[in-house]
Amino acid sequence: MISISSHISFPKVQWIVWSFVLLLLFGIYLQNDSFAEAATYAIITTLFYAIVIYGNAMWLIPRLYKKEKRTAYILLIILFLIVVTIGRLQLQNALYLQFFSKGKPMPTKDTSYYVMYYLSYFLSSILIFIFSIAFHLSIEYFRVREQQQLLQKRTAEAELKLLKSQVQPHFLFNTLNNIYFVAQRESPDTAVLLERLSNIMRYFVDEGTKDLIPLTTEINFIYDYIHLEKLRMRHPLQVQFDIHGEPDSLLIPPMLLIPLIENVFKHGIDKRYENNFLVAIITISEESLDAVISNRIYRSELKSGSGIMNLTSRLQLLYGSRYIFETSEKDALFYAHLNIPL
Secondary structure, eight states, X not given: OOBSSSSOBHHHHHHHHHHHHHHHHHHHHHTTSOHHHHHHHHHHHHHHHHHHHHHIIIIIHHHTGGGTOHHHHHHHHHHHHHHHHHHHHHHHHHHIIIIIOTTSOOOOOOHHHHHHHHHHHHHHHHXXXXXXXXXXXXXXXXXXXXXXXXXXXXXXXXXXXXXXXXXXXXXXXXXXXXXXXXXXXXXXXXXXXXXXXXXXXXXXXIITTSSOEEHHHHHHHHHHHHHHHHTTOSSOOEEEEEEESOOTTOEEOTTSSHHHHHHHHHHSOOTTOSOOEEEEEEEXXXXXXXXXXXXXXXXXXXXXXXXXXXXXXXXXHHHTTSOEXXXXXXXXXXEEEEEEEO
16 A cells, blocks of 8 residues: 555555535536536546546556557547547536526527537546646556665564674574583584584575675585585485586575585485485586486385475576586486586
């Protein structure tokens, strides 16, 4: 809803304005007509004014003028005003003859009178049409203003959330560090796990919001993720992670590779079996980064999850049509192939 202040909405302002117009017209007609006749003519005139204003501002301008159909807009406006003028006069005359002409002599009028009569009403319709343009501009102004206010509100909320997100991880990291130092004395293996968990959380907080991060950071994150996931396995997991090429100076968007690894642990592993495996082969060339992830298929209906769909959406936003992402099955194995330009 478009608002012009914190207390009065734009629709309420319109109701107030139209009420004022109705009362003004009623007072003008009442000078020469009876109460009922003046009220009838005021309602009809207000109604046709609204048809012209809203018809142009809400339908003709958005559908024709803004779509560069200027000639069609002008022709349709002329036709629209003619139809509205004739319709208004015909309705007023019909109501006059039906309810208000009794006992009144019918004056004799020549053709020139009717021409001027219709022309005067047509000119009034043109004036209302001009006002409808201003009305449309006011709608656009208040819509833009409302969007700006909404944007400012969302920006303030985002800034508040950012401050909260900065405070909470800071407290959590400090707590993890304290537990880590205690665990180093009591259980070095637990300390290593805490360190990997801290690395993962720090990745989400510090790196996940960036546009580009070093590929080595992404790879280290994957190593920590796999190590922690293996703890949940009943049987040992066979992992092959090969990197061909030089990743040190390469930058990529964050979290492009981890959905492929995460998909394996969610849908490509059965804890009841001992022969689970994960194979990840990353090949780096001057033009592209190529990643192939494979795992065994235990249940065909669980080939991929929402992470894969989200990854596809991100790839389309980041690279348009300049990427390759495909999945396939062969010999009870599931393959995910990703190729992105560098």
